[in-house]
Amino acid sequence: MIQPVAIIGAGPFGLSTAAHLRARGIPVRVFGEPMVSWRDHMPAKMLLKSTPVASSLDAPQQGHTLADYCDAAGIKRLVTDEDIIPVETFIAYGEWFQQKLVPELEQVRVVSVDRRSGGGFELKLDSGELFTARAVVVATGLHGLAHLPAELNAVPDGPAPTGPVSHSSQHHDLTRYAGKDLIVVGAGQSALETAVLAAEAGAQVRVVSRGRGKVAFGAPPWDQPRLRPESPFGRAWSLWALSYYPHSYRRLPAGARHYLVRRVLGPLGAWWLRDRFEGKVQVIEVDRIVGTDADGGSPTLRVRTFGGQTEKLAADHVIAATGYRVDIAAMDFLGPELRTRVAVSRGTPRLGAGYVSSVPGLYFTGLPAAASYGPVMRFVCGTEFASPRLARHLAAAHG
Ligand SMILES: Cc1cc2nc3c(=O)[nH]c(=O)nc-3n(C[C@H](O)[C@H](O)[C@H](O)COP(=O)(O)OP(=O)(O)OC[C@H]3O[C@@H](n4cnc5c(N)ncnc54)[C@H](O)[C@@H]3O)c2cc1C
Structure with missing residues (x-):
């Protein structure tokens, strides 16, 4: 039997990655509660800071943007920078995306992930099931990373x-x-x-x-400087470079990478x-x-x-409201042997091309990838860069 790829996480990054792998015909098992960070760990009536153009989950097929969801749900189309997205609308969009593109999602928790001596990984679920995956994508987002000084x-x-x-x-x-x-x-x-x-x-x-x-x-959209290039986060050369060229980010010195993740798009x-x-x-x-x-x-x-x-x-x-810190030591579902094998930089996994860690077959996307691919990975629009590249790498190495 072909071993599936396990995707741990059903937030924007996990769902988007799953859609890309499925479109390549790679068998996946996807775990997690859909959009739970947004439903349970952010305040009700919150409005998203990101604009509609920066708030779609990337999919390999057309027809799955936030605007497409608005059309399907028969609600006002959210498209311009002045359209503000209620968190409740964004959650419903994520669930709609999941039902359409990742219908087989399993709402169970992954308790442990360990390497198998013959290759691949052994996963244990909180249902008690044990199974083998040929590769694992960690898309656990904010979970367990809240920082209290x-x-x-x-x-x-x-x-x-x-x-x-x-x-x-x-x-x-x-x-x-x-x-x-x-x-x-x-x-x-x-x-x-x-x-x-x-x-x-x-x-x-x-x-x-x-x-x-x-x-x-x-500044409101109508006061943004006109002579600078547009990015999902506003008009600025730095934001444009970080949004559209995250692959160069990995080549910056470690000190600069960690500093920029904290400072760019900061408070x-x-x-x-x-x-x-x-x-x-x-x-x-x-x-x-x-x-x-x-x-x-x-x-x-x-x-x-x-x-x-x-x-x-x-x-x-x-x-x-003191934010989140990525620390692989806090990802306790990764077995101790695996955690010590993953090369880290200040507690964050060091990722190569295609979001793979130093352990072949183990991938990280979303917030844990920000120290390697830049601040854009902290936001939903980072799925556009990350998901197709991760899927391509995984398909070539383990497809
Ligand atoms: C208050 C606040 C406001 C924000 N506003 C914006 C915004 O306006 N725009 C924007 O782009 N970003 C915003 N963000 C950032 C946003 O949270 C991230 O961009 C996004 O949620 C990251 O998605 P993700 O898929 O990586 O992780 P998450 O959305 O955090 O999803 C994590 C998933 O992992 C699953 N999971 C965790 N552990 C396990 C396990 N052991 N087994 C199985 N499943 C597991 C969970 O069930 C969940 O499905 C905001 C963040 C906060 C805190």
């Missing part, structure tokens, strides 16, 4: 929406904080949008931002969020956060001011 780790049990501190990925329903005094730490879109949605749900919200002038909003609120934010959410700028106390259940942040004093900020709850 040590100074915000207030209790030994870790972050939780019902405890003193949580991570932004633990929230879907922010109405639980109506009438409460909430601090959101961070200055990126996730922090600012979480703050706005909580304020609109009736919370009193302060954003605590580390550094001066970090809370800022992008900046969407243009349409400004009016909902200003005057409704207070911003407190601090030099740094020193620590968090949670005596009696409510958190108090100890912060260092720019004048060098330590001040205390008390609240009913703190949400850390």
Whole structure:
């Protein structure tokens, strides 16, 4: 029997990769909950920061873009940079894509992946099934990679929406904080949008931002500079190069690659969020956060001011919108032997052409590929570059 390729993940990257491999006639088994990061780990009523042109899952056949979904669903076509995508519409689009192009998706968790001595990989599913795959594509996205800095780790049990501190990925329903005094730490879109949605749900919200002038909003489409090339992220030469030439990214020195992944397309609120934010959410700028106390259940942040004093900020709850860090050590479904065999750079897998890791047959796409292929891999539009190339490489090596 021909061994299938296993794709772990049913978010935008897993689904898009599966569609490309299926179109090449390669047998695949695809695992995961469709669009779960968007459904359970982002706030309800969130609006996407990416524009419609940058929010389609890449497919080998025509007819599967976000605009095609809008037509099929009989809703307003989302196409221009001024059309803003509600997260609920994007989830429905991802599920429609899955039903059309990856109908055999198995909604089970992969518990472990180990190399087999005779070649290929052995996978164990949480149904108890064991099977052999000729290649494995890791498309697990944000799962397990939420980053909570040590100074915000207030209790030994870790972050939780019902405890003193949580991570932004633990929230879907922010109405639980109506009438409460909430601090959101961070200055990126996730922090600012979480703050706005909580304020609109009736919370009193302060954003605590580390550094001066970090809370800022992008320019609306009609104010984008005209003489620079267009990219899915706005008009700029750097964004254009990173969006359309990610293959050159791998050749940059490691320090530059890691720096750019963090900095390019870094913290900046969407243009349409400004009016909902200003005057409704207070911003407190601090030099740094020193620590968090949670005596009696409510958190108090100890912060260092720019004048060098330590001040205390008390609240009913703190949400850390402090992002995600790729670390192969946190991907505990990969067996220990496999994890030590994968060559890494600062915890992220070092990928070659076609998204293959140093272990033949083991591929990574989406966020874990960003340190090799650049910041575009953190966004849905990265599927356009990644999925056909990964599928081509895999078909040539294991087809
Ligand atoms: C608040 C927020 C807002 C964002 N807004 C945008 C935006 O506007 N535009 C944009 O382009 N990007 C946005 N992003 C980034 C976006 O999350 C990623 O682009 C996208 O989700 C990555 O897709 P993915 O397929 O790699 O992973 P995910 O969407 O995270 O999917 C992971 C999949 O892996 C599965 N999985 C994990 N572990 C296992 C396992 N052991 N076994 C089986 N399955 C497993 C899960 O079930 C899931 O199906 C945003 C991110 C956040 C946090």
